[in-house]
Amino acid sequence: MASSEIYRYLSVQDKDIALDPEGFLVDMADWSPAVAEALAAEEERTLTAEHWEVIEVLRNFYARYEMAPAMRPLVKAVGLALGAEKGKSLHLMRLFPDSPAKVGARLAGLPKPANCL
Amino acid sequence: MNETESAIDKGEVEGKVEGKVEGIAKGDLLVILRHSPHGSSWLREGLDAALVAAAFGQQVSLLFAGDGVLALMPHQQAGALGQKGTHGVIDMLAMYDIETLLVDAHALTSRGLSAEDLMLPVSVVEGDALPKLLDRHPLVLNF
Numbered sequence: 001m002a003s004s005e006i007y008r009y010l011s012v013q014d015k016d017i018a019l020d021p022e023g024f025l026v027d028m029a030d031w032s033p034a035v036a037e038a039l040a041a042e043e044e045r046t047l048t049a050e051h052w053e054v055i056e057v058l059r060n061f062y063a064r065y066e067m068a069p070a071m072r073p074l075v076k077a078v079g080l081a082l083g084a085e086k087g088k089s090l091h092l093m094r095l096f097p098d099s100p101a102k103v104g105a106r107l108a109g110l111p112k113p114a115n116c117l
Numbered sequence: 118m119n120e121t122e123s124a125i126d127k128g129e130v131e132g133k134v135e136g137k138v139e140g141i142a143k144g145d146l147l148v149i150l151r152h153s154p155h156g157s158s159w160l161r162e163g164l165d166a167a168l169v170a171a172a173f174g175q176q177v178s179l180l181f182a183g184d185g186v187l188a189l190m191p192h193q194q195a196g197a198l199g200q201k202g203t204h205g206v207i208d209m210l211a212m213y214d215i216e217t218l219l220v221d222a223h224a225l226t227s228r229g230l231s232a233e234d235l236m237l238p239v240s241v242v243e244g245d246a247l248p249k250l251l252d253r254h255p256l257v258l259n260f
Contacts (some may be wrong), residue, residue: 066206
């Protein structure tokens, strides 16, 4: 879960965005596409159209269920929204190396998924 | 946490009363939910345990018993203190492949409810089937 502890700030378009110790937004309302770009740039990731569509799936998931998905439900949600071809952990691992559920949630401005290692 | 009988026992049960056991859900883990939303965190804790197990690929069944059936009532809102409700989680269960939702028949009737009043399709379990249901899950967590 996102902690409410402000650890550092990220400057995006002259606004200071508060981040917790793991780099997740302290206030979800701070999210904007520009913030996602800045968070991605920090990790030397470049967001392509394929990233953005997954970020949208993540944000819709949270809007509906009030929770950030772990890996399995994320794969399922992406499969339902974008087709079986993209609903594969391999596709998500390629887009968001290391931990798709965690990295994706951070970029989408969601809390850290609770059931994710 | 209850560990029920070994696989050998389960096999025996299946052999003896085949047709009857056929319709009873089985899985790796049965989570029994006996508390209503809000007022305590029992329901949320139980659902969280189920989600964690499902996230790790376990086949999870949920049994709503007692006040736990209230978790399935439609049109719920956030709690008085603005806590998140649990209906978002209930809605999300299918995304975690938790599709075995069981409801104790007595819990429904004693509250004047029927399965049609609930927000999701469920399987109603009569009281005499409950022991077999426990038998068919090697791990049972009671919340």
